[in-house]
Amino acid sequence: MKNLFFAVLLPMVLFSQSADDQHVRLLQDKRTEQSEELFSFLKSDSARKRELALLAIANIQDTAAVDAVAPLLSDDSPKVRSMAAFALGMINKPRCAMLLFRRLSVEREEKCVQEILNAIGSCGNQEDLKKMITQAEDYPEEWRSWLAMSVARFANRKVRDISATKYAASLLRDNTTVINATYALMRINDSTVIKNNRERLIEQMGNTSSIVRMWTATVLSALNDEGTISALSTSASADKDWRVRVNALRALRSKMSARDIVLKAISDKNEHAALTAVSSYDQMTQSDEVLTDSTQLFELLRSGPVSVKEEIRILFAKRMGERALLLIGTWKNDSKFVSAQRVKAYGATRSEKAIPLIKEAVQNSGSSLVTIACIESYQSIAAGASDMIKKDFLKTATLLFAKNDAGISYSSAVAFQDTSFSAEIRKIYLSALVTAFDRMKTETDLEPMVELLKVFSEIGDSTTLPSIESGLAAQDKVIRTAAEKAYTAITGEDPPVRFVSNPDTYKPFYSFQNLALLDRYKGAEITTSKGKIKIIFEKEAAPFTVLNFIMLAEKKFYDGLLFHRVVSNFVIQGGDPLGNGSGGPNYAIRTEVHPNARFKSGAVGMASAGKDTEGSQWFITHCPTPHLDYRYTVFGYTPDARVVDQIMIGDRIETVAVF
Numbered sequence: 001m002k003n004l005f006f007a008v009l010l011p012m013v014l015f016s017q018s019a020d021d022q023h024v025r026l027l028q029d030k031r032t033e034q035s036e037e038l039f040s041f042l043k044s045d046s047a048r049k050r051e052l053a054l055l056a057i058a059n060i061q062d063t064a065a066v067d068a069v070a071p072l073l074s075d076d077s078p079k080v081r082s083m084a085a086f087a088l089g090m091i092n093k094p095r096c097a098m099l100l101f102r103r104l105s106v107e108r109e110e111k112c113v114q115e116i117l118n119a120i121g122s123c124g125n126q127e128d129l130k131k132m133i134t135q136a137e138d139y140p141e142e143w144r145s146w147l148a149m150s151v152a153r154f155a156n157r158k159v160r161d162i163s164a165t166k167y168a169a170s171l172l173r174d175n176t177t178v179i180n181a182t183y184a185l186m187r188i189n190d191s192t193v194i195k196n197n198r199e200r201l202i203e204q205m206g207n208t209s210s211i212v213r214m215w216t217a218t219v220l221s222a223l224n225d226e227g228t229i230s231a232l233s234t235s236a237s238a239d240k241d242w243r244v245r246v247n248a249l250r251a252l253r254s255k256m257s258a259r260d261i262v263l264k265a266i267s268d269k270n271e272h273a274a275l276t277a278v279s280s281y282d283q284m285t286q287s288d289e290v291l292t293d294s295t296q297l298f299e300l301l302r303s304g305p306v307s308v309k310e311e312i313r314i315l316f317a318k319r320m321g322e323r324a325l326l327l328i329g330t331w332k333n334d335s336k337f338v339s340a341q342r343v344k345a346y347g348a349t350r351s352e353k354a355i356p357l358i359k360e361a362v363q364n365s366g367s368s369l370v371t372i373a374c375i376e377s378y379q380s381i382a383a384g385a386s387d388m389i390k391k392d393f394l395k396t397a398t399l400l401f402a403k404n405d406a407g408i409s410y411s412s413a414v415a416f417q418d419t420s421f422s423a424e425i426r427k428i429y430l431s432a433l434v435t436a437f438d439r440m441k442t443e444t445d446l447e448p449m450v451e452l453l454k455v456f457s458e459i460g461d462s463t464t465l466p467s468i469e470s471g472l473a474a475q476d477k478v479i480r481t482a483a484e485k486a487y488t489a490i491t492g493e494d495p496p497v498r499f500v501s502n503p504d505t506y507k508p509f510y511s512f513q514n515l516a517l518l519d520r521y522k523g524a525e526i527t528t529s530k531g532k533i534k535i536i537f538e539k540e541a542a543p544f545t546v547l548n549f550i551m552l553a554e555k556k557f558y559d560g561l562l563f564h565r566v567v568s569n570f571v572i573q574g575g576d577p578l579g580n581g582s583g584g585p586n587y588a589i590r591t592e593v594h595p596n597a598r599f600k601s602g603a604v605g606m607a608s609a610g611k612d613t614e615g616s617q618w619f620i621t622h623c624p625t626p627h628l629d630y631r632y633t634v635f636g637y638t639p640d641a642r643v644v645d646q647i648m649i650g651d652r653i654e655t656v657a658v659f
Contacts, residue, residue, distance in 0.1 A: 020044075021052055022515075028056035029544050029590055030506060031612070034064045042068055047077035054080065058087040059593060066093055073103040081107070082115040086595040089119025090630065097124040101131065110142070115595055117146045121153025122630065126161055129154045133163045144171055148180035149626070155187035156627045165190045169197045172204065182215040183626060191222040198223060202231045210241035211624060214569070217244060221251035233261045242270040242645070243623050246569040249273065253280035263293055266312075271305050271648055272568035278311040287319040307648050310341035317348035324349055331361045331370070336579070337562070337650025339365060340373040347377025352385060362396065368405050369564075369579045375400065375411040383420035390421050391428065398429045401436035406445050407578035409436070413451035423459055430461055437467050442476045443586045450482045457486035465490060472499035478613075509587050510547055517550045518543055521658040523636070524553060528563075529652040531643035533620070535604050535636040541594035542635040545606055545614065548589050549635065550658050552616055557585065558656040563647050565619075572647045573607055573619040584615030597634035599625040602644065604636035620644050 020041070027038050041053035050072060057065045065087070072084035085103070088096040097120055104116050120128060129151070136147055148171050151164045165188050171181035182204065185194065194201065204216040217235055220228050229252070236248035236258075249265055252258040262284065265277035290297070297316070301309050317324040324345070331342040343361050346354040355378065362374045375397060382393035397412040416426055416433065437452045453471055456464040464486070471483030472495050480499075487495045518539055526533040537546045552558060557577070564581055565573035576583040591611050599605060599621055605628065607617035620638060621628075622645065638644065 020046075020049055024049065024052040024056055025543060028059050029508065031060050031590065033060055033062045035062075039065070039068050042072060047075070047080050050075065050077070050080045051083045054083040054087045055594065058083070058090040059591070061090050061092070063091055063093055066091060066095055066099075070099050073099060078109045078112050081109070081112045082595060085112065085115040085119040089122035090593065092123040094125070097128040101128070113143060114146045117143070117150040118153060118595070121150035122157075124154065124159070126159055129159055129161050129164050133161070133167050136167060144174070145177045145180045148177055148184050152180065152184035152187045152626065153629075155184060160188055160190075162190070162193075164188075165193045169193050169200075172197060172200045178204065178207065179209060179212055179215075182212050182219060183624075186215045186219050187627065189219075189222060194219055194222045198225070198228065202227065205231050205235055210239075210244055213239065213241070213244045214247045214623065217247040217251050221254070224255060226257075229255045229258055233258050236261055236265055242268075242273050243569045245270070245273045246276045249276045249280050253283045256284055259284055259289070263296060266297070266300055266308065267304075271307055272645070274305065274308045275311055276568050278308060278315060282315050282318070285319075290315065290319040306335070306338060307650075310338060310345070314341065314345045314348050317345040321349050322351035322353055325351065325354060325357075331357065331365070335650060336367045336369045339367065339370045343370060343373040343377050347373075347380045350381055350384065352381060352389065355381060355389070359396065362400070368403075368407050369562075371400065371403070371405075371408050372411045372580050375408070375415055379415045379418060383418060387425065390425055394421060394426065394429050398432045398436075401432075405578065406448055407580040407582045409440070409445060409448035410451060410582045411580075413448045413455060416455045417451065417458060426455070427459055427461060430459060430463065434464055434467050438470070442474055442479055446476060446478060447582050449479055453479070453482040453486045457489040460490050462490055469499070472496075507587070509585075509589055510544070510551065514547060514551060517554075518547055521550055524549065524656055524658045526558075526656050527654045528643065528647060529654065530646040531640070533638050533640045533643050535638050537636045538594075538597050538634055541597035542592035542633050544589060545592050545633050545635040548585075548614075548616075549618070552585060553656040553658050556655075557616065558653050561653045563649060563651045563653065566647060566649045569622050570625065571605075571619040571621055572644060573617060574653050575607075575617040577616070581617075584617065587615065588612060589614045591631075592633045592635070593630045594634070595630075599628040599632070599634060600637075602638045602641055603634050604638060606633040606635065608632060 024038065024041055027035055032038060038053055038056055041049045044050055054069060054072060057069060069084050069087050072080055075081050075084065085100060088100055100116050100120050104113065107113050107116060120132060132147065132150065139147070148168050151168050154160065154164065168181045168184040168188070171177035201216055201220055204212055207213055213235065217232060220232055232248045232251050236245055236252060239245050239248065245268065249262060252262055262277050262281045266274055266281065268274045268277060297312055301312055313328050316327055328342055328345045331339050333339045333342065343358060346357050358374050358378045361370055365371060378393050378396065382389050394416070397415045400408050400412050433452055433455060437449060440449050442449065449471070453468065456468060468483050468486045471479050472487065474480050474483070484495050521537070523534060523536045526535065539546050558575060561574055561577060562579045563572050563574040564576050564579050591608065591614060601621060601623050603621045605619050605621070606614040607619055608614045614633060
């Protein structure tokens with residue numbers, strides 16, 4: 001037995017830190033709730049072990065751990081006290097806020113106070129928010145900025161109170177608190193308080209901090225007076241930071257008097273600002289106004305960046321309908337992104353004359369990105385057309401399941417949930433949908449399987465029950481949950497007992513030997529079509545996420561993939577092998593959160609569809625995004641904002657090399 005134990009432990013020591021530390025990390029990854037082993041580490045003589053055990057409990061969110069965690073709020077080690085506060089905030093039970101307030105009354109270590117206030121904001125209710133603000137006048141002045149962020153964290157969970165909103169507004173006067181105060185007001189969005197502090201907010205549009213100006217622009221979107229519109233217009237056209245211009249342009253989209261400013265901004269040299277201007281202009285204009293401004297827009301079609309040109313084509317398609325088809329031109333292009341955008345423009349015309357062009361693209365594009373655009377565009381036209389066209393669209397969508405492409409199958413399945421198509425028409429293709437479902441595998445087709453189960457639930461035909469029962473027997477909980485809902489919707493009964501107790505089995509994506517990679521590499525260099533992005537890993541915060549990224553990079557998994565999602569002044573996102581947002585490595589990894597890993601500018605995070613659903617897709621932030629803190633994994637940071645800011649949808653990840 002000793003030899004066997006040594007054989008298991010030996011590979012573990014390749015993981016950084018001591019064997020006990022490694023064991024705690026592995027328990028965290030396994031999601032072992034109410035673990036006697038894990039709780040025993042809370043009583044260790046080592047502060048490091050106590051800290052890691054608390055981090056594991058925070059990630060597991062073990063609700064049974066409150067009594068075990070509470071005493072560590074008074075630990076001798078400030079790091080342990082901070083982590084205990086973080087754990088209680090993540091557990092998020094009613095008693096947690098009470099325990100945190102009790103510790104706050106005696107705690108004076110700055111890092112601990114900040115973490116306690118963050119945790120109260122993460123788990124408290126409205127009464128806790130009121131209590132915090134009532135006590136605020138008794139707290140030291142240096143706590144005010146942390147209090148403002150705590151108010152914002154309450155607001156991120158839709159917990160608000162007028163006393164807290166007014167308190168945040170009062171902190172606009174102080175440059176040490178104005179950043180967090182502005183963020184809190186943005187997340188609360190109380191138009192009355194904003195109006196009452198209008199002058200002070202307009203002053204902040206000249207703040208030396210671009211983050212303050214950026215968030216203030218969003219706050220001011222709630223107002224519609226001439227002075228506010230003037231301040232936003234000045235920022236939209238003249239602010240040196242493109243992120244501020246983007247937020248100001250978004251704030252102006254409901255201000256009709258600013259149309260000329262927004263139109264002019266479509267010529268902004270920064271693509272993010274120009275694209276935002278197109279979007280805002282789209283929301284504030286009608287057909288005749290677009291035609292009035294057509295000279296300027298046509299000039300941009302000749303000379304603007306590719307991304308802006310394609311958005312303008314879609315704009316004309318929306319306003320001109322069928323007449324825009326000649327302007328849109330052919331979908332055939334060397335760029336998959338451009339081809340997909342042209343197809344989207346076809347759909348935006350809502351013209352039946354665009355259908356042959358869309359069907360040609362379906363047959364000949366060879367790109368899942370373009371095919372998905374075809375499904376969505378054809379659907380938007382068919383939804384308002386005759387039953388004959390509706391049937392032809394659904395037939396086309398059904399045939400596309402044969403491509404065995406998870407992204408295409410997902411879009412086809414979602415199309416069958418469109419209630420513009422009657423249940424009777426959708427039922428015509430039910431047997432084909434069942435056949436498609438039965439051929440799918442959870443390892444590669446989880447998302448389309450879930451969507452098809454929703455279709456079965458809506459149509460309500462008992463012939464789908466054998467397929468639904470196969471979903472009930474699946475190892476994946478997401479599939480089982482969707483199957484349970486479908487079974488109940490069709491039968492009016494709970495699933496049979498033999499399915500209810502089907503356990504989850506967690507299969508780690510790594511072997512013990514792979515853990516050595518964490519000591520070998522400290523970061524990655526991503527070579528893109530716009531330049532190089534260097535990432536420095538946050539191994540302390542997210543070791544298994546880092547390991548996953550390293551293993552995928554070593555397999556060349558990311559090489560050649562596209563950035564499939566870009567939201568200006570938010571994130572760029574890549575890592576999807578399907579290029580449409582629905583792909584992954586055919587397994588899921590755990591969410592990893594840490595109190596010190598927050599979403600500041602240049603944070604590298606993992607995309608997910610909920611806790612513990614991450615795979616291969618990652619994103620990089622353009623700006624601070626505190627509302628993502630503790631919900632998404634941060635596994636690195638990059639200093640290469642210049643390159644990140646240039647990335648647009650369709651840009652390529654050429655190689656990823658770890659170092």
